[in-house]
Amino acid sequence: MTHTVEKIGGTSMSRVHELRDTLFVGGREGADLYGRIFVVSAFGGITNLLLEHKKSGDAGVYAQFANADNDRGWHEALDRVAGEMIKAHEAVLDHPADIEQATDWVRSRIEDARNALTDLQRLCNYGHFRLTEHLLQVRELLSGLGESHSAYVTTMLLQRGGVNARLVDLSGWRDDGDVSLDDRITGAMSRVDPMTEMPIVTGYAQCAEGLMREFDRGYSEVTFSKLAALTGAKEAIIHKEFHLSSADPNLVGQDAVRKLGRTNYDVADQLSNMGMEAIHPKAAKTLRQAEVPLRVTNAFEPEDPGTLIDDCPADEPGVEIVTGLDIIALEVFEQDMVGVKGYDAAILEVLKRHDVRIVSKLSNANTITHYVDSSLKVMKRVEKDIAEIYPAAEIRSKTLALASVIGRDLSTLRVLQRGLCAVADAGHECIGATQGPRNVDVQFIMERDDLKACIKALHGEFIETPKAALKSVA
Helix, strand or coil: CCCEEEEECHHHHCCHHHHHHHHHCCCCCHHHHCCEEEEECCCCCHHHHHCECCCCCCECHHHHHHCCCCCHHHHHHHHHHHHHHHHHHHHHCCCHHHHHHHHHHHHHHHHHHHHHHHHHHHHCCCCCCCHHHHHHHHHHHHHHHHHHHHHHHHHHHHHHCCCCEEEECCCCCCCCCCCCHHHHHHHHHCCCCCCCCEEEEECCCCCCCCHHHHHHHHHHHHHHHHHHHHCCCCEEEEEECCCCECCCHHHHCCCCCCECCEEEHHHHHHHHHCCCCCCCHHHHHHHHHCCCCEEEEECCCCCCCCEEEECCCCCCCECCEEEEEEEEEEEEECHHHCCCCCHHHHHHHHHHHCCCEEEEEEECCCEEEEEEECCHHHHHHHHHHHHHHCCCCEEEEEEEEEEEEECCECCCCCHHHHHHHHHHHCCCCCCEEEECCCCCEEEEEECHHHHHHHHHHHHHHHHHCHHHHCCCCC
16 A cells, blocks of 8 residues: 555646646656556536536537437537637647647547447437437446546646656547446556556546446546555545635635544535535545545645545544535425324435435424425426325425534534524524434524525634634533
8 A cells, every 4th residue: 555546626637737847746756756646537617518517507518419409509519529628738738749639639539429429319210229228328428538638638748747647548438348347447557557657547437337327427536436445545635626624715714714634534424415525425435445544635735735534533522614505495294194104205205206315304293394405496396296195285395505513523512502502693593403413413404595694603603713622511
């Protein structure tokens, strides 16, 4: 266990030429350059163009192809991807020959993808074939283009700078597709010596399981964690554009936040539940089971050790982070629910069918409330389906917000009581609050317009004030 596996996100990849002189090389020379395996994401914005925009939902090549009434839309979208890929590598490559080579690569790979999609479209004109049966493979093929491009460009950039970099393309382009993820990774890495060369690995890995079936756009962290576990890495490192901090510095102030420095996988799971992923929960599970610690750093401050995430408990109770998100409360009231089993199971089945993510839930004798991360449009369909199952029930959805106070050990801190008082002192009101026996998070429910002010009040109570430094409150 002498090497690390390190992942760079898409936004940071767009500044990879800056990282060459800091993160990749820095003050290292000779053998000190190696012993590091890098997993790269696509350049910033490229995956949005290939699939669909992650936030706005604007259609990319995949969405255009899947819903095509004609060929024009997805062909134009693919042309746009080629243009943006070329812009991305022109911004980071210095040598004209490298730029020309990368541009030829883009044009060749884009045309190969275009031909593959055209052939599939033509095949599905015959009644025996259905396009819907192949859309997952289309999504994976397109997504892999982004990572293959960034890995190819990064390898050239480093080689030009004198680093013995080696491209490890796991995208399976023109390779045998019937290979497990473990075999795809071990097969590719069997020919690599990370102690004498610097592997640049694609974040997407083509495999028989189909990464996007389960993880969709979280696939790069799954590849990253599997690579770390299978190669016996001493540490897995994620390089972001920011440190893991006690709150959003744009919300509570740059001077008020504290870098976490040290936490554990329990806290990482709570952050994922709040939509603030340090790492995908399934990826965290892989690292946890392999006993590989995770470190999250700021890519542009390579001298800072960042935050270490492992399986160790806290030395003493303490709040580590305050965060929040907008939610919808789905409330199902049924007078006949008392003492009857199965009500919640039916509701959960409907939520699962509509792919609604549950953040938290609460129930009493005749009411079940699920706090979910979804849209009102989707929830209207959920309400309709539940009403068909329970026609006598009163069902409503309401937009709210949830703030969460998180730490490895919140025992003895009276977080629930102090949090309610802090919110009230700030002139706001909590609609509800809950604390579980595991003592890793306390959740406060409020109106959406109050969320930012409540996070600031909670952060002030537990992180900023001298009182927050107490180990416990009598």
